[in-house]
Amino acid sequence: MPKSGQGTKGPMERRTLLQREETRELFIPVVAVALALVLGAVLVKLGGKSPVAAYSALVRGAFGGVGNLAETLINVTPLIFTGLAVAFSFRCGLFNIGAEGQLIMGQVASAWVGFALTGLPAFVHMPLALVAGVAAGAAWGAVPGYLKARLGVHEVINTIMMNYIALYLSHYLVIGPLKAPGPLPVTPTIAPAARLWRFLPPTRLHLGVVLAVAAVWLVYYVLFRTTLGYEIRAVGQNPEAARYGGISVRRNIVLAMVISGGLAGAAGAVQVLGLQYKFLDIFSFTGYGFDGIAVALLGRNHPLGVLAAACLFGTLARGAILMQSIARIPKEIIGIVQATIVLFVAADEIIRRFIAPRRKAAPAAAAQAALNGVEGGADHGA
């Protein structure tokens, strides 16, 4: 994370405030993760196995040795992008369920630019293929954004439908125009010049993870440091006040969906350019786009939260495979743990109700609000 601590006096003050808010924001997700892990342990125990063995296998699977660590990071990379995509749209008050479709379009576009062009130097070809993936995702996000802004069509419906259009369009393309010779529904392999650098051989760890972390910083910067981010957050928090203040609500809705789609497209691009080297029709959704919703939720729509949540989900998914093969514990347990985390975070009232009252440190501002009789706890919504 470059440049997170500016040295001057003003930003310092801001940071202490941020820190305080962040500790409050952290509370629910951390408790949710802890509770879910305990539940996972109980399930393992009920199945007659040792929870200690299970979790130690999981930790070894995720972090044991450079190879495992690299694979874990490879798992984390697309989740960071899709998590950011969903979080960004959330910040504008939009629920982008379409990260999956935007990711597919990103894959297809990157693969196409990757194999169709030849003879370009790497410093041109690779960025070009990457930009193609981002642009395709952005275009896929722009459609529901435009429909929402112009006609008021709800983005949830449209992004879901766009997912299926992307899925079937990609089927068609890999058995038709973009198909490689041979029996498989797959595009030709991309040119070496289009590939992301694998910087830690013999592992498959590629430049995508660096790009993902850079995207975290970029999204943070855009949201909290630029006038564009101010507009997007204002529209997300109170579109009526934004309009009153002279901000174009429509423009920001479209823009937020374009950026969100671009981030999801980047997830697809790095998968193709760093890992697969081709677009392969797997006949179903990859799941990264949908997991991105969970990641954004757990990360409280904050870029840093998304980074942490993506690391957690990527680690769990990677560790689960090893847990299954070493400790002979079904990896579905981890699926349950992940689902439980999402449940607790989404229904944070559960945690608030049973744990939060015993906490003593509610800030004076909240008490002031209660004093005024305005929205005691209701202001956590939206």
Place this chain on the structure above:
Amino acid sequence: MVEMRGITVTFPGVVANDNVSIDVYPGEILALLGENGAGKTTLMNVLYGLYRPDRGEIRVRGKPVSIRDPNDAIRLGLGMVHQHFMLIPPFTVAENIVLGTEPVGAGGVLDMARAVRDVKDLSAKYGLAVDPGARVENISVGMQQRVEILKALYRGAEVLILDEPTAVLTPQEVDELAGIMRNLASQGKAIIFITHKLKEVMAISDRVTVLRRGKVVGTVPTRETTPEDLARMMVGRDVVLSVEKGPARTGDVVLRVEDIHVKSARGLPALRGVSFEVRAGEIVGIAGIEGNGQSELVEALTGLRKVSSGRISVGGIDITNRPPRDVITKGVGHIPEDRQRRGLVLNFSIAENLILERYHRPPFARGINLDFRAVRGYARKLISEFDVRTPSENVRVGALSGGNQQKVVVARELSLGPRLLIASQPTRGLDVGAIEFVHRRLVSQRDEGKAILLVSLELDEIMSLSDRILVLYEGRIVGSMKAEEATEQEIGFLMAGGRRGPAADAEMEAQAGMRAGGERDAKVGAGHEGAHGTAHLVAT
């Protein structure tokens, strides 16, 4: 009937109620008076079982009781009408009233006929005119409030707690409510009503308990006190209740509105040919009953709503149907009628809210970046200049009291240096101290030569601040007069449509403190855009 002794409620860092004692007797109306944040609502929430006190005792009919939740409170005969109504809009009046305690007929079937009958009996007994068959979404705010009161009575309430019951009502509805409250008291109910409006305390209550910063300042019989005394008890210092202002020194025309027609959100004509002018250095007040086109007028002037015909210009520049940002840059400031819905982004900090209209301009914007140091510095300056009570400029605006929220809005709009300021209900929901503050600022803006358009439902406010008064009725300006020549009767007459007859008589009745009746509702309804189904009223 009810005694609360030594109630203490602490929130972390704040003592909301400090050793508070009150009592109320059958047949009595007790006003609980205090500024926002004085602890009135907290105290009533304790009584209604929504908060547990740290210390203190509650007695109902002499017996100590423990009220753990609203169900306990209801069982003890306590009923509460919240400031924001808890009604289900698509349900009928009768359905809402019986909700949760529905009469059940044979075979567990809901006996709606009995429910309607019960509601009719109840409304006749207490003189609360409602139409049991009307859907709540189609009835006036005044009638919704009567439904809330009936809901409490249906559950056997002997003690009624009304939280800021007049905040959402038109002046006529307030009079009507006063009649209802007196009627209920005369039938032996005890009533506690929370307010920060002195005029209502004086007009309605028998006794007043004044709270300040969580403590009881005193309890006095209403008859033995004056608004000035009460204001002093409430604020802790002398308060200027009337607005001091010199004669207006008017200049050129700033705002010119020529024959504008505007449609409401529902597509109905809201303004039907409105023309007027506002000059520099004067306050022009728009009087009228809610729903006669005030909101649409303000929205049209600020670019938030399209006009279908007509012309609006500011300082000679045409701003008709220009987007809000263009209107702002032409020098129009706007204090919106609903600060929480439109005026502020509640989850943004004070600093972020203060730049809502100018974040895109230097010194706050530098290229694509926001200069947060400039933003915070600017916020600190305005916070001290406008006396916003907050620990820092980074506090979420939603955590401020209503008065301080409004100060943030006022600070932002005045700091734009507008040549025209449109203030729409600028003191709605504010306490005495904050109202005084806003009024002084408006007058000083006028004296600096700004043109000010004041839209308010509070006739007192219009009369005391304005230099000229226009009366808006059903989307037309039906009267225009100099403030010093205007009388309350004349304006009230024009606000109600200017027709002498039963409606105006009903108004007189209300002022004389008579019981509520159907005619008055018909009048209020006539003032409303929709005239919601008032024909089906149950007569008293």
